[in-house]
Amino acid sequence: MAHAELATVVLDCPDPRALAGFYAEVLGGSVEGEGDWVDLKVRGGRTLAFQAAPGYxxxxxxxxxxxxxxxxxxxxxxxxxxxxxxxxxxxxxxxxxxxxxxxxxxxxxxxxxxxxxxx
Known part of the structure; x- marks a missing residue:
């Protein structure tokens, strides 16, 4: 089997846009998306993603x-x-x-x- 490559770490949360904004202030990068899924593109081409989780x-x-x-x-x-x-x-x-x-x-x-x- 070929080795997989880590693409994204996803955090469940009640408000994806707000939490992406928090980490954008901490890590830098750009927040992309709205609604139930928001990405934070950080240095080095990595993505930290935030997913709405009802009842989180x-x-x-x-x-x-x-x-x-x-x-x-x-x-x-x-x-x-x-x-x-x-x-x-x-x-x-x-x-x-x-x-x-x-x-x-x-x-x-x-x-x-x-x-x-x-x-």
């Missing part, structure tokens, strides 16, 4: 009985600066108590966990 319930972190299913690791030059930026955009802190480690955990406005990681 966000994952809980950490919760062994309610798995986060996946999360995004976003590499940044300065954790403190990036943290201020994502919080201003509507992210919430899930775990940033250990300020000395190389990553901090947040939730996007729809509740998906993501990490800011030091480069």
């Amino acid at each position: 319930v966000p994952p809980r972190w950490p919760a062994p009985d309610a798995s986060q299913q996946f999360h995004l690791d976003l590499v940044v030059d300065d954790l403190d600066t990036a943290e201020k930026a994502v919080l201003a955009l509507g992210a919430t802190v899930l775990d940033a108590a250990d300020r000395e480690r190389s990553f901090r955990v947040y939730a996007d406005p729809a509740g998906h966990p993501f990490c800011l990681c030091a480069s």
Whole structure:
């Protein structure tokens, strides 16, 4: 079998356009589409997609009985600066108590966990 190529990561959410806008502010790129499916075209030709999910319930972190299913690791030059930026955009802190480690955990406005990681 030939190897597959990853084309798109898709996040379920209640409002695809709004969540695509959040990640466009965090990652850069252009938001394309309306309605139940919206794409964010980011550097390097990758696409992060957002799909409307009726009855969406966000994952809980950490919760062994309610798995986060996946999360995004976003590499940044300065954790403190990036943290201020994502919080201003509507992210919430899930775990940033250990300020000395190389990553901090947040939730996007729809509740998906993501990490800011030091480069």
